[in-house]
Amino acid sequence: MGSKNTSNPVGVVGAGSFGTAIANLLAENCNRVILYVRDSKKAKSILESRVSAYQQLSEKVEITNKLQDIGEKCNVIFPVVPSANFREMMKQLGPFLKPYHILIHGTKGFDIQSSVSEKFTPSNVKTMSEVIKEESTVVRVGCLAGPNLAKEIAEKLPAATVIASQFEEVVSVGSELLKNDRFLIYGSSDLLGTELCGILKNSVAVGAGMLSGLKLGENARALFISRGLVEMINLGKELGGNVGAFLGLAGVGDLIATCGSSLSRNFTVGNKLAQGWPMKKIIDSMEEVAEGIKTIDIVHHLSKFYGIRSVINEMLYKIINDQLSVKDAQVLLMKMPFRQEVEFLD
Amino acid sequence: MPRRKIQYDQVVPSKNEWPIVKLAKHRAEFVQHVADDSMAELSAKGKSIREVLETTLYKEKLRIKANPWKVDPKDDTPFWNRVRDELGDIQNLSTEDAKEKEKDILSRIVYRYSDEIAGNFNKSYFRFARAFVTFGFARLLNATRGKGFLALFRRQLDLQDKLHIKGQPEHIRKLAKKGTVIMVPTHFSNLDSILIGWVIQYLGLPPFIYGAGLNLFNIRILAYFMNSLGAYKVDRRKKNPIYLEVLKNYSTIALQEGTHSLFFPGGTRSRSGKIEKRLKVGLLGTAIKAQRALYQKDKEAVSKIFIVPVVINYHFTLEAPALIREHLKATGQERYYQEADEFTTSYKMASFMFKFFAMDSEISVSIGRGMDVLGNYVDDNGDSIDSNGNAVDTRDYFKSGDSITMDSQREHEYVRILSKRIVEEFHINNRVFASHLVTYTAFKMLERRNPELDIYSILRLPDEFLEIDYEEFKAAYKKLRNRLNELHKEGKVDLAEHMKDKAKDSIAHGIKNAGMYHAKRPLIYKKKKNKILIQDTNTLYYYHNRMEGYGLEKYI
Numbered sequence: 001m002g003s004k005n006t007s008n009p010v011g012v013v014g015a016g017s018f019g020t021a022i023a024n025l026l027a028e029n030c031n032r033v034i035l036y037v038r039d040s041k042k043a044k045s046i047l048e049s050r051v052s053a054y055q056q057l058s059e060k061v062e063i064t065n066k067l068q069d070i071g072e073k074c075n076v077i078f079p080v081v082p083s084a085n086f087r088e089m090m091k092q093l094g095p096f097l098k099p100y101h102i103l104i105h106g107t108k109g110f111d112i113q114s115s116v117s118e119k120f121t122p123s124n125v126k127t128m129s130e131v132i133k134e135e136s137t138v139v140r141v142g143c144l145a146g147p148n149l150a151k152e153i154a155e156k157l158p159a160a161t162v163i164a165s166q167f168e169e170v171v172s173v174g175s176e177l178l179k180n181d182r183f184l185i186y187g188s189s190d191l192l193g194t195e196l197c198g199i200l201k202n203s204v205a206v207g208a209g210m211l212s213g214l215k216l217g218e219n220a221r222a223l224f225i226s227r228g229l230v231e232m233i234n235l236g237k238e239l240g241g242n243v244g245a246f247l248g249l250a251g252v253g254d255l256i257a258t259c260g261s262s263l264s265r266n267f268t269v270g271n272k273l274a275q276g277w278p279m280k281k282i283i284d285s286m287e288e289v290a291e292g293i294k295t296i297d298i299v300h301h302l303s304k305f306y307g308i309r310s311v312i313n314e315m316l317y318k319i320i321n322d323q324l325s326v327k328d329a330q331v332l333l334m335k336m337p338f339r340q341e342v343e344f345l346d
Numbered sequence: 347m348p349r350r351k352i353q354y355d356q357v358v359p360s361k362n363e364w365p366i367v368k369l370a371k372h373r374a375e376f377v378q379h380v381a382d383d384s385m386a387e388l389s390a391k392g393k394s395i396r397e398v399l400e401t402t403l404y405k406e407k408l409r410i411k412a413n414p415w416k417v418d419p420k421d422d423t424p425f426w427n428r429v430r431d432e433l434g435d436i437q438n439l440s441t442e443d444a445k446e447k448e449k450d451i452l453s454r455i456v457y458r459y460s461d462e463i464a465g466n467f468n469k470s471y472f473r474f475a476r477a478f479v480t481f482g483f484a485r486l487l488n489a490t491r492g493k494g495f496l497a498l499f500r501r502q503l504d505l506q507d508k509l510h511i512k513g514q515p516e517h518i519r520k521l522a523k524k525g526t527v528i529m530v531p532t533h534f535s536n537l538d539s540i541l542i543g544w545v546i547q548y549l550g551l552p553p554f555i556y557g558a559g560l561n562l563f564n565i566r567i568l569a570y571f572m573n574s575l576g577a578y579k580v581d582r583r584k585k586n587p588i589y590l591e592v593l594k595n596y597s598t599i600a601l602q603e604g605t606h607s608l609f610f611p612g613g614t615r616s617r618s619g620k621i622e623k624r625l626k627v628g629l630l631g632t633a634i635k636a637q638r639a640l641y642q643k644d645k646e647a648v649s650k651i652f653i654v655p656v657v658i659n660y661h662f663t664l665e666a667p668a669l670i671r672e673h674l675k676a677t678g679q680e681r682y683y684q685e686a687d688e689f690t691t692s693y694k695m696a697s698f699m700f701k702f703f704a705m706d707s708e709i710s711v712s713i714g715r716g717m718d719v720l721g722n723y724v725d726d727n728g729d730s731i732d733s734n735g736n737a738v739d740t741r742d743y744f745k746s747g748d749s750i751t752m753d754s755q756r757e758h759e760y761v762r763i764l765s766k767r768i769v770e771e772f773h774i775n776n777r778v779f780a781s782h783l784v785t786y787t788a789f790k791m792l793e794r795r796n797p798e799l800d801i802y803s804i805l806r807l808p809d810e811f812l813e814i815d816y817e818e819f820k821a822a823y824k825k826l827r828n829r830l831n832e833l834h835k836e837g838k839v840d841l842a843e844h845m846k847d848k849a850k851d852s853i854a855h856g857i858k859n860a861g862m863y864h865a866k867r868p869l870i871y872k873k874k875k876n877k878i879l880i881q882d883t884n885t886l887y888y889y890h891n892r893m894e895g896y897g898l899e900k901y902i
Contacts, residue, residue, distance in 0.1 A: 008747070075747060099720070099738065100745040137732045139720070139743065139763065140756075166762075168755045169746070 009034050010177060011074035013067070013089060015046065016288050017053040017150035018106055019080035025153065026078070027058035028180050034062045036070050038081075038089075055154045071096020076104070076173060078144070079132075082289040083109025086128055090135035097136040104163060104174045105132065106144040108198035109291040110298050120301040122239075127195040142170040143191060145198040145250035147257030149264060153183070160184035162250040164194035186249055193241030197251040200236055201258060202266050202295040203313050204228030208259035209270025210319075214330060224312070224333070225259050231310045235299065238306045266292035273319065274326050293320055354515070354550035357522045364552040365526075365605040366576050370467040376599070381460040384595045385453055388588065395448045396436075402455065402586040403429055409583050417563045419462070429455070452588070459592040465555065465578040509541065512840070513713035513775060515549050517726060518654050521716045522551050524728035525650035526604050528633055529554060532621055532656070532772055533610040535663045542608060542656070545711050555600055556608035557593075557629075594632050601636035604649055609633075611768060617673035619666065619891035621657075621772050625765040627758075634760050637719045638744045638752060650728050650740065653721070653764065655714035655771040659842075661781040661859035662889075670888040674805070708859075712775040712840060720760060721767025773895055777840040778830060780856030782892045787823045788814060788869055788880060789890035790902050805883045812880035816871070819878050822902050824849050829901040839896060861885050 009032035012023040023035045035052070037043035043065040046052045050059075064070065070077055071093055081089050086107055097103075111126040126134070129141045142165030153159055163174040163185055171187040179185045188194050204225060211221050232255075233246045245251055258264040262271065269290045272282045283293075300317040303310040315332055318324035324332075361367055369376055388398065406426050410418075419425075432451055436444045521527050531542055539556070546554055557580040563569040578596060581589070601607060609629045612622035637651045663669065715723050718740045722730040732738045743760065744750045791814055792804055799807075827849070833839045844855050854871070857878070861868045868886040870879050880886055 094734065095736065099740075099743040100747070135734070137722075137736070137738045137742075139759075166759050169753055 008032075008075045009062070009073050011070040011077040012036065013070060013077060013079040013093065014038075014081035015042070015052045015063075016080065016082075017055070017154070018148070019078075020052040020055045020057070021148075021150045021153040022078050022080060022106060022144075022178075023052075023061050024055060024058050025178055025180070025183060027060040029177055031060060032062065033058070033060055034064055034070055034074060036064055036067060038065075038085075040065050053150070067093045068096050071101075075100065076102045076177065078104050078106060079128075080106040083107050083111055083128065083291060083294065084289065087111050087131050087135065090131055094136035097138050099137045099139060101136075101138045102140045102142070102170050102173055103132050103136075103138050104142040104144060104165070104170065105129065106148075108145065108195075108202060109294060110199055112294075112298060120305065122302060122305055125298055125302065127192065127199070129191055129195060140167050140170050141165060141191070142167070142174055143195050143198070144174075145194045145254065146186075147249065147253045149257060149261060151263050156182060158182040158184075160186060160249060160253075162186045162188050162194055162248065164188040164191045164245070164250070166191055188245060188248070188250070190242050190245045192239070193236065193245030194250045196236045196239055196241040197232070197245050197248075198254060199291070199295055200232040200299065201251070201254050202290075202292040203299055203316055204232065204255060205258040205264055205266035206270040206273075206290075206292040206296065207312055207316050209264070209267035209272075210274045210316075210326060210329075211270075212260075212267070213271040213274025214326065216330065220333075221259065225255055228259075228312050229255060231312055234308050235303060235306070235310060238308060239302070265290040269293065276326075279320055279322075296320060354519065354548065356550045356552075357519050358552050365603060366467055366553045366555060369555075369600065369603055369605050370465075373464060373466075376603070377457070377460045377464050380464070380592060380595050380599050381453070381457045383599060384456045384460065384588075384592045385449075387595065388452065388456070388591055389449070395445075395452055396433075398587050399429070399433060399448060399451060399455075402588045403433065405586040406584070413583055415561065415564060415583075417560055417569075425458070455588055456592055459584075459589050460596065463578050463580070463593060463596050465576060467553075467555075467576050509544070510708065510710040511545065511548070511713065512710050512777060513656075514715055515713050517716060518713050519549060519551065520726045521652045521654065521724070521728055522606060525652055526601055526636075527551070527554075527606045527652050527654055527716070528601070529606070529608045529654050529656055530611045530768055531608070532658055532776075533612050533615050534619070534658065534669075535615060535660075535665055537664070538610070538615075538658055539608075541658060541709070541711060545656075545713075546608075552606060554606040554608045556610075557597070590628070594628060594635075597629060597632040598636045598639070601632060601651060602639055602643075602649075611765070615665070615669060617669050617676065619663070619670065619673075619888035620894050621769070621776060621892065623769055623895070625768060627761045627765060630764055630768075631757065631761045634719050634757050634764065637740065638750065638757065641741050641744055642750045642752070650724075651719050652716040652724060652728060653719060653768065654716045655768050655775060657712045657714070657772055657775040657777065658709070659712070659777045659779060660709045661779055662861040662863060664863065666861060666885050666888045667864060667882075670884050673888075674802070674884070708779070708842075710777050710842065712777050714771045714775040717764075717767060717771070719764060721764050774838055775840060776892075777842050778845060778893070779842045779859070780844055780852045781860035782856075782889060783823065783826060783830070783845070784853055784856035785860050785868055785886050785889035786893040786898065787819060787826055787902070788878065789886050790899060791819065791822055792880070792883075794902065801887075805887060807883065812883070813875075814878045814880070816876045816878055820849055820853060823853055825901055826898055827852070829898055830896075833896060860889055 010026050010030050011034050012019050012026065013036045015035055015037040019035070023033050026033045037046055043063055046057070047063045050057045067089070079086070079089065105128045107128045111128065111131045113124040129143060132138055132141050142163050144161050144163060146161040148159060148161050160183070161178070163171050165171050166189055175185040175187065207224055207228065208221055211224055229246065229252065232251070233243055236246055237243065258267055262268055265286060265288060268286070269282055269292055296313055296316045299310060299313045303313060315324065315329050319326060319329055358364055389395065403426060410422055410426065429451055432447065436447050439447060518527060529542065531538060539558070553576040555576040555578055558572050558577040560579045560581040562572060563579060580593065597607065611625040611630060613626035616622055633651055633653065640649050718724055718730045720740060720743050722732055722738055722740070724730050730738045730740050741750070746753070792807070796804055796807070827845065830839060830841060834841050845852055847855065857869045857871050864882065864885055866882040868880065868882045868889060870881060872879055
């Protein structure tokens with residue numbers, strides 16, 4: 001089945017660090033990869049330098065500035081753009097997509113319609129796969145999730161990822177295209193759960209970065225991550241995901257990687273917050289979007305709506321909204337209410 | 347005020363052109379076709395044929411012993427005894443010969459089932475049966491409306507007077523010309539198939555085939571009508587892998603031949619009174635399979651399959667008390683219950699029908715907009731349109747790369763998508779009657795008052811807790827109606843005309859009609875006390891359930 005699809009070029013939308021890494025991975029298995037770069041100047045410069053997001057591009061990767069090229073030439077497409085731009089991108093790509101297209105996205109964030117604060121309802125919060133289905137006729141949708149720090153993939157270090165989709169076909173096609181002897185693929189049929197893992201982890205990663213910046217030690221970080229996982233699961237279950245996904249590579253795996261590495265943008269945000277940087281300065285200093293800030297905001301509203309106690313996220317929410325200082329948070333952390341440690345397995 | 351009567355002409359005037367007539371003409375070939383396809387599918391499944399045979403034999407022996415019916419063929423026992431003996435003998439054969447023998451046995455069983463399921467449609471019987479049904483209904487209606495015996499011979503009223511067709515009747519007529527229509531109605535009462543049968547002929551559509559429970563063929567007269575009206579037989583006792591495969595293939599191939607079909611997608615009458623939420627995927631799957639097979643066969647396939655959801659609304663369901671008892675028993679709490687099949691004898695059935703025609707109560711049938719097998723709306727030409735208003739080619743859903751491929755896991759997901767869409771359409775086309783809303787309001791008020799009680803305790807509340815102050819009730823009713831009006835404006839539900847009356851009148855209409863022919867009406871109004879009295883919590887619960895799924899509970 002894979003060979004049928006590799007005869008067509010494979011598309012990647014978004015030339016950030018992860019998108020570029022994916023394009024290069026694909027180039028190892030396919031003859032042609034088309035990488036879409038939104039900004040025309042950037043596209044031109046990548047075309048000349050053959051370097052995107054500090055990564056040397058494989059010669060099999062073609063660059064385009066037209067989404068139409070991607071839709072019309074590729075049957076399999078990997079959209080990897082920040083969640084804030086995802087819907088807009090899909091609106092433009094949608095008209096070129098047909099029901100036989102396979103879309104496997106690698107975006108770990110929520111889509112939110114209108115501003116979060118004014119009249120929040122959960123029906124305004126969507127995962128990327130839902131956005132794809134809303135903005136196009138595509139049904140064969142999947143996602144990539146797991147511990148996949150782009151820089152390490154670019155350096156050809158060993159790693160694994162999860163491809164989740166309700167369609168076995170999507171998992172097997174995606175796997176055929178991406179796997180090689182240092183990149184392992186696991187399949188899952190829990191698309192929503194897997195997407196939620198990647199998203200809900202963001203806020204925990206911000207917090208872990210903060211703890212690390214405060215130099216509170218490994219014990220505290222481990223405490224934080226474990227409790228963060230519990231919060232992720234409680235909310236994830238409410239939103240319709242299965243616990244299984246959270247305990248696998250996309251959940252625990254991703255948490256461990258991002259909560260301990262300065263290669264993670266979310267981790268970096270937290271780290272700088274702890275060093276006393278103001279929010280605006282942190283955002284301005286980053287080349288790519290850290291999804292974590294937006295996730296903290298949305299998780300705050302979701303938890304409130306469903307009546308779920310998310311102590312850790314609540315603390316982070318107050319910090320990024322300047323209602324709480326990082327120092328106070330440290331005290332609060334040690335006063336986390338007592339409860340049964342693991343209750344989600346019942 | 348008499349309404350103007352609309353007469354629809356036949357969509358396909360020449361009866362010989364009716365797909366069902368063509369099918370009946372070639373019955374033998376058709377049965378063989380079903381058998382051949384089923385054989386192929388069963389052999390391709392990778393399971394050992396031997397195992398499938400053993401399971402089937404065991405289940406069939408059990409059925410014959412435990413649950414024999416009048417309609418069962420006389421040679422049932424000898425047939426299965428022979429299968430048993432032959433299976434026993436296989437052990438003495440070489441592997442090659444054994445495989446041959448297994449296939450031989452399988453093919454005989456498959457053919458037997460295929461022949462049993464196939465209907466006996468007959469064109470001239472059909473004409474008679476249909477004339478009888480329409481004519482008979484009209485006579486019955488007049489007689490039962492208290493106009494006396496002589497009214498039997500007056501042709502004043504017919505079903506059209508009491509049955510309002512809403513939604514898009516012209517649309518379904520157009521689709522029936524463009525392709526194959528699958529009608530999927532909600533299912534609350536045994537009367538639904540009669541109603542739908544009438545609607546089909548009234549709209550001038552060619553006959554539809556539908557699976558009817560084999561138990562209904564126990565009744566001679568009913569068997570005659572069902573055979574002539576296009577029914578094929580479904581035996582719910584036979585849950586063995588071979589039978590289920592043949593049954594699915596029967597529907598798939600009939601659809602491929604362009605025979606319009608009727609699916610009750612919930613599989614059986616709704617026990618709780620709720621609009622079906624979980625649909626039977628087996629039958630719906632045949633729609634998707636048939637559509638893919640058609641695309642595979644024909645490069646320029648014109649034969650497209652259309653799904654048309656239909657919602658039937660009435661103020662009351664005759665079987666409601668029995669259905670809700672059954673539901674409560676299934677959910678584990680009702681102790682006193684005896685199974686009652688309302689249709690065991692011709693007499694019971696006749697009295698049931700008589701009651702139905704006697705009731706002076708509104709019924710509406712809402713015909714929804716047609717969809718393709720993936721749940722995209724189609725226009726009058728049968729072309730699919732996606733949710734963003736763009737044209738979409740249904741064929742593309744079955745492609746991998748450039749060619750149509752078969753992927754059963756994919757198609758299984760498509761069934762889920764379709765089933766979700768049908769449920770959505772049921773809610774959109776549901777036409778709310780005042781009786782639905784008064785029962786909903788009353789029951790929700792009971793729940794609110796007793797937040798500590800579970801549903802079963804609420805159903806057993808003593809009488810003194812079953813009074814509701816009228817003014818309080820009216821206030822709650824108004825709030826819910828406002829919300830329904832909003833939903834109506836958003837196109838998420840339909841409302842009956844009488845829902846637009848003043849709250850007072852609409853409540854009165856609702857209370858009067860809610861379950862009006864039950865021994866105990868669920869609600870009555872006590873003028874002296876200015877209170878609403880709940881007389882039967884079970885049926886109240888049943889009727890209230892109809893309004894679940896709109897998120898109304900937040901607005902009371």
